[in-house]
Amino acid sequence: MSTSPGWNQPRTSLFTDHYELTMLQAALHSGAAHRKSVFEAFARRLPDGRRYGIVGGTGRLLEGIAAFRFGDAELEFLGRTRVVNQKTLDYLADFRFTGDIWGYAEGEAYFPNSPVLIVESTFAEACILETYILSVLNHDSAIASAASRMITAAGDRPCIEMGSRRTHEESATAAARAAVIAGFDSTSNLEAGLRYGIKTVGTAAHSFTLLHDTERDAFEAQVASLGTGTSLLVDTYDVETAVRTAVDIAGDQLGAVRLDSGDLVEQAQWVRRLLDELGNVNTRIMVTSDLDEFAIAALQSAPVDAYGVGTSLVTGSGAPTASMVYKLVSRTDDNGEFVPVAKTAKNKVSKGGRKYALRRLNEHGTATQELIGVGHRPLDDGNDRPLLQQFIKNGELLPGWTGHEGVLHARQRHAESMAELPAVVHRLHRGEPAIPTLYEEN
């Protein structure tokens, strides 16, 4: 499956825990592998003190599920290392997902126990997708959730994703995608540009200045090659000298200066005054340097035009995983009747039965509850918004969720979902989830 002209989704089938396939083998042995099953992905709680989470990765996941096939290389490996027996290898050789998948649209806000993804198929099919589903949702939702808070903190000022170097190269590409879904303006990550059609941008590093004999030589080269609209990095040596040199070379059309160290609030203030004095009222000030949502909030009073965010974004700003789990909640018995199931030993107790979800809204269109029906659809009081969308039907991907189109839709969904939540979501300090999750039992 290709999502862009330049990229083909590699096979995803071995991004899987060993035990998924040995469980499959044992269930093929007992015959239970073919029981119809409902698995749900959800987070038991939000990261400590967070008010909401943002679903990320759904589009990427759906692209990957289409590529969840076992080819010669995978089957040879599983056979040679005796992970599973021949009967199981035969099953895997023909594997393609044929069931239904529902879930929260990518970009949607979620809360504790929101049924973010629901997989309906045989046990065999739903079981072996577990690890891959959780990997994608846990990573991308952690990044989207952190990004959303940064966007809230930044208000109208654009945020640019620049964290590629601080995380695994593939995580970086997924993180860029998740950041843009949550409202980031663009990314430095070129692979994300190629795969998802996301806008990429860049400035320059200290090494570029140090490479040249003088800062003036470096700025002249950059402006001559990239135009006066470029962003010049002004804190390699002395910031004031650099700003004056930059304006001298690029004139009043200089696009931006970037500050990457020191007291950013204080620097931004005097650099703004200096630029204005020099006539560069349209030259923007971009700040970077280990920003997170709290640092962004602290910079809101300073004359800053754009935030470049790196480490904190790609590591989820203290919550690098969304801690979602994937649980069997219902399966058929020998008569073909669905039976709700749940672990009952102490701790980590889950609620059995297929879930349905509405966001309850008041008369002003503000969310007041996450309402979850167990085994049935909760009654819509007229203002409520149903949360579950169908992504895959009888194994076929439904349109609109993947590729560049999926990113655009998810970004729109994020903006709309945020606009609907109570004002408490704009508070960065720790607290309870913005709305409570309530169950409507049968």
Add this chain to the structure above:
Amino acid sequence: MSTSPGWNQPRTSLFTDHYELTMLQAALHSGAAHRKSVFEAFARRLPDGRRYGIVGGTGRLLEGIAAFRFGDAELEFLGRTRVVNQKTLDYLADFRFTGDIWGYAEGEAYFPNSPVLIVESTFAEACILETYILSVLNHDSAIASAASRMITAAGDRPCIEMGSRRTHEESATAAARAAVIAGFDSTSNLEAGLRYGIKTVGTAAHSFTLLHDTERDAFEAQVASLGTGTSLLVDTYDVETAVRTAVDIAGDQLGAVRLDSGDLVEQAQWVRRLLDELGNVNTRIMVTSDLDEFAIAALQSAPVDAYGVGTSLVTGSGAPTASMVYKLVSRTDDNGEFVPVAKTAKNKVSKGGRKYALRRLNEHGTATQELIGVGHRPLDDGNDRPLLQQFIKNGELLPGWTGHEGVLHARQRHAESMAELPAVVHRLHRGEPAIPTLYEEN
């Protein structure tokens, strides 16, 4: 480049920040792109309170650098989106790294400012590798460093990597590799088995028990299909009942029981007594459930035989990135003479000049200093161990660092490096780096 029969390294060239290529364009314009340059990757500090870090990812990085090429898809994207001009595209079309790369062997301990990787080539070649180099080293070193602490806490008991579902699917595969380098016994991640020849293992999930009409049905199916040596998960319903059922079905050859919830210390104690009473003295107890190095240390007094570690491992146990940077420290001038260079603006100051590194050892073979020569090799006092190894010479990969062989060598290096460090590295609580980093200036 293929590292295993079943896997081909994809192209890595766009795992790169936009600005690396625009800096290249500007440096091609000024002519400085062809200046010989030395870039170094290092961490200014260890994560808060850590005593040491472990270099991870070097083998994976070297495999990726060999695949750092620009093919039609990459060039078409960069041209269409106007990231760079035609002259730069022409340069990239022919790109292959032709310089030298040195660094700490994978698995080696490192400290603040240890020159973990040194890239010697033209500015053009070394600059565009920056993002990819840092992505790999920052991620894999974060995981290897966390894994090493868990191994220290676990003593002689094996640790099994099980965190795939909590992180990006590709990070998961790299994390499994890094964990094994730091001493983990095996992983649940099948892709890591395929790519790197790492041993994979698995037990079963609660869903497998819930799928069947009774726990007995589930255990019977698992034992019949996977043998009595399998590991049965005993905390879906009542743990005591489950243990008795497991022994009833599998007999005294039952491989292991797994506990995944509750008070693990207390449970392990009475489950051990129960197994012994039932005659299953050789049945092992494996514990999982959000373990980190501190939880492992707390379980050392309990009769536990193996630790399954997930979330904390793959998220670096509080430090998801190693925060390494990559800095130009020396480059030639117009006469071809090397000039040390460094940023001088306040904060984030670096030390210019090519680094050389020794681990100073006392007469007992215990490390006492990280000794770094700036611009020259420090004098070896006879016991010292040189730390820099050459990985790539004139663009050619030297043998032993990559693939399965690289993993084995790195695991060995980790064990030897740890044995040489002072005993303080076995303390989990916060403190200063185990040895100081000292500079020997010219």
